[in-house]
Amino acid sequence: MSGDTGAFAEQGADLELVGISKRFPGFTAIEHLDLTIPAGSFFALLGPSGCGKTTTLRLVAGLEEPTTGRILIGGKDVTNLKPYQRPVNTVFQSYALFPHMTVLENVAFGLRRRKLPDPVGKAHEALRLVELDHLAARRPQQLSGGQQQRVALARALVNRPALLLLDEPLGALDLKLRRQMQLELKTIQEEVGLTFLHVTHDQEEAMTMADTIAVMNKGRIEQMGAPEQLYELPKTAFVANFLGQSNLFTGTVVGTTSAAISVDVAGQSVVVPVARSHRHAGDVTVGVRPEKLSLHSEAPVAGAGRNVIGPARVIDVSFSGVSTQYLIAHPALGTIVVFAQNMAFGPVAHVGEEVWVSWDVEHGFGLEDDPGDSPRFAPDTDTKSIAAQRHAALVTELGEA
Amino acid sequence: MAFAAFATTTGPGEEIARRRSPIALLLLLPGILYLILFFLTPLISLVLTSLQAPSETGLPGVYDQAFQWQNYVIVISDYWPHIVRSFGYALIATVLALAFSYPLAYFIGVKARQWPLLQSLLLVLVIAPFFISFLLRTLAWKQLLSDESFVITSLKALSLMAPDAHFTGTPAAVIFGLTYNFIPFMTLPLYTTLERLDLRYLEAGNDLYASPLQVFRKVTIPLSMPGIVAGTLLTFIPAAGDYINASRAFLGGSDTQMIGNVIEANFLILQNYPAAAALSIILMSVILVIVTVYIRRSGTEELL
Numbered sequence: 081m082s083g084d085t086g087a088f089a090e091q092g093a094d095l096e097l098v099g100i101s102k103r104f105p106g107f108t109a110i111e112h113l114d115l116t117i118p119a120g121s122f123f124a125l126l127g128p129s130g131c132g133k134t135t136t137l138r139l140v141a142g143l144e145e146p147t148t149g150r151i152l153i154g155g156k157d158v159t160n161l162k163p164y165q166r167p168v169n170t171v172f173q174s175y176a177l178f179p180h181m182t183v184l185e186n187v188a189f190g191l192r193r194r195k196l197p198d199p200v201g202k203a204h205e206a207l208r209l210v211e212l213d214h215l216a217a218r219r220p221q222q223l224s225g226g227q228q229q230r231v232a233l234a235r236a237l238v239n240r241p242a243l244l245l246l247d248e249p250l251g252a253l254d255l256k257l258r259r260q261m262q263l264e265l266k267t268i269q270e271e272v273g274l275t276f277l278h279v280t281h282d283q284e285e286a287m288t289m290a291d292t293i294a295v296m297n298k299g300r301i302e303q304m305g306a307p308e309q310l311y312e313l314p315k316t317a318f319v320a321n322f323l324g325q326s327n328l329f330t331g332t333v334v335g336t337t338s339a340a341i342s343v344d345v346a347g348q349s350v351v352v353p354v355a356r357s358h359r360h361a362g363d364v365t366v367g368v369r370p371e372k373l374s375l376h377s378e379a380p381v382a383g384a385g386r387n388v389i390g391p392a393r394v395i396d397v398s399f400s401g402v403s404t405q406y407l408i409a410h411p412a413l414g415t416i417v418v419f420a421q422n423m424a425f426g427p428v429a430h431v432g433e434e435v436w437v438s439w440d441v442e443h444g445f446g447l448e449d450d451p452g453d454s455p456r457f458a459p460d461t462d463t464k465s466i467a468a469q470r471h472a473a474l475v476t477e478l479g480e481a
Numbered sequence: 482m483a484f485a486a487f488a489t490t491t492g493p494g495e496e497i498a499r500r501r502s503p504i505a506l507l508l509l510l511p512g513i514l515y516l517i518l519f520f521l522t523p524l525i526s527l528v529l530t531s532l533q534a535p536s537e538t539g540l541p542g543v544y545d546q547a548f549q550w551q552n553y554v555i556v557i558s559d560y561w562p563h564i565v566r567s568f569g570y571a572l573i574a575t576v577l578a579l580a581f582s583y584p585l586a587y588f589i590g591v592k593a594r595q596w597p598l599l600q601s602l603l604l605v606l607v608i609a610p611f612f613i614s615f616l617l618r619t620l621a622w623k624q625l626l627s628d629e630s631f632v633i634t635s636l637k638a639l640s641l642m643a644p645d646a647h648f649t650g651t652p653a654a655v656i657f658g659l660t661y662n663f664i665p666f667m668t669l670p671l672y673t674t675l676e677r678l679d680l681r682y683l684e685a686g687n688d689l690y691a692s693p694l695q696v697f698r699k700v701t702i703p704l705s706m707p708g709i710v711a712g713t714l715l716t717f718i719p720a721a722g723d724y725i726n727a728s729r730a731f732l733g734g735s736d737t738q739m740i741g742n743v744i745e746a747n748f749l750i751l752q753n754y755p756a757a758a759a760l761s762i763i764l765m766s767v768i769l770v771i772v773t774v775y776i777r778r779s780g781t782e783e784l785l
Binding site: 141143179 | 679685
């Protein structure tokens with residue numbers, strides 16, 4: 081065992097992945113990944129299943145070996161260290177609590193292996209942090225899912241690892257408990273000041289908890305940044321649709337000023353600020369978030385800093401409490417999604433009505449993707465089917481209630 | 482609500498009625514009859530036989546029912562070396578079988594998971610010896626390990642054995658035979674628990690600073706305890722009562738006789754039925770006590 085695992089990490093260490101790739105027989109899980117996570121941050125790797133995020137986590141934990149590349153924790157190369165030699169602990173998706181030990185012994189396991197003084201006292205302290213000290217004598221099987229998750233967290237945290245890895249630990253919890261645990265995790269991270277690397281496919285979870293999110297797709301990082309930045313200025317169609325929903329329109333740049341570009345989208349001009357577009361010439365995909373759109377029953381006056389698209393026909397209205405989701409069919413642009421705040425009683429527009437949508441020029445964004453490319457995202461994550469899935473989920477939810 | 486309240490009041494009554502249904506008793510009847518006929522009756526008969534006294538007519542093999550508890554004292558003082566030897570041999574054979582079977586079962590149940598075909602093939606190989614009578618297999622070993630056999634002559638040529646030494650007829654040969662014959666009984670229960678072993682626990686142990694050896698001691702072994710207990714019981718109990726391997730006709734010699742051989746000789750040759758019955762009862766009781774203590778101590782109830 082190396083010397084530095086003998087003591088608690090005073091603070092988190094930064095993690096550096098240099099040119100990592102991982103090939104399994106038959107497929108490549110990760111392709112040349114470079115990633116730096118600063119010490120003390122809460123970093124989320126977000127992506128659909130099979131995008132390589134769990135493999136990345138397992139590489140950091142040492143449970144898989146990279147095909148190429150190096151892994152550095154706190155500036156020290158750990159690529160060739162075994163998992164038990166790395167200053168890293170994992171909260172597993174399945175929790176993996178030892179069924180033959182009490183909760184207390186589970187938490188004390190890592191301390192005992194490192195022969196640290198007073199393992200029982202420290203384990204009790206960690207259990208108090210997750211408010212489960214009264215269940216210390218129970219077996220893990222006797223706890224609820226949320227309690228098991230907290231024990232798993234305590235078992236990892238008690239070792240004060242320089243880097244804590246979270247592998248979708250909240251996946252098995254119900255919605256309400258998940259929200260509660262998200263807040264608790266965030267609070268604990270701020271309290272102990274360790275570096276957290278959180279892997280998830282839940283974009284809301286990533287946005288709520290993380291300081292920095294890296295969106296992963298097909299073994300690569302598509303975009304990395306603060307949650308607001310990713311949401312407001314997605315770089316690719318995949319990010320635009322995986323992190324929330326987007327209305328995307330493809331057209332050719334027809335006019336450029338120093339402040340904005342003008343894109344011809346099916347005969348209608350859409351203006352996007354230069355600073356918010358990654359491409360400024362040729363074919364460009366521009367987008368806008370559904371909640372940024374306003375509905376109009378009559379053609380609004382164009383110009384004055386607003387983009388207008390229409391007329392289009394309302395094909396679906398679904399009420400979800402805080403907002404109403406409208407699906408609007410445009411003859412040339414396909415389906416447009418609009419989230420409207422419920423400021424008035426009842427829907428603003430009805431199915432079959434002719435409407436126009438408009439949005440502030442400042443709210444649009446231009447993608448970096450080559451519009452000619454076939455979409456890199458899987459078909460089940462495109463705007464239309466997400467809307468359809470959400471609608472179906474909503475209907476069943478309302479049906480159950 | 483009214484319906485729910487109604488249902489809860491009638492529910493338990495229905496439950497009891499169903500539990501007392503005559504069909505359940507009817508279905509249990511064959512099993513109960515079987516146990517009475519083939520377990521309880523012989524057991525009582527055995528206890529009664531063990532207390533019989535020699536007939537006053539003085540004819541050999543004829544005994545009268547009595548309450549001659551001294552039979553037990555006599556057989557213990559006569560045969561205590563055989564009793565000790567039986568449990569000693571059985572213990573050594575069980576430990577050896579465990580040492581041999583655990584890696585084998587671990588390989589089949591854990592390492593070979595990615596190749597189901599190999600897994601099935603290896604399992605068939607473990608079970609394959611059952612297709613031949615174990616008497617024949619033990620006799621074959623007697624041939625293979627006899628003084629003129631290739632194995633023994635080679636060992637002697639290499640000076641690994643004294644020129645005038647024998648292998649058959651020694652305690653080592655009997656323990657070898659017991660170990661060999663009971664390895665499948667050890668391997669199969671071990672395999673069934675190791676096959677279900679969740680490898681994520683091992684990864685978690687590894688992640689929590691336990692070296693591979695510590696993971697094995699602290700995680701793998703405790704989690705495979707049900708298989709270890711089942712396998713050792715399935716090996717130890719029949720091995721303690723075995724009378725084939727230790728018999729002179731097979732791998733044993735005159736000073737390797739186990740309690741099974743003594744019981745066999747008393748029943749079939751000496752016609753001393755009370756002594757044989759008393760020895761059988763002693764064997765059964767000692768095994769019962771050992772097994773009870775073993776199961777209590779291993780604490781496997783909660784893993785089952």
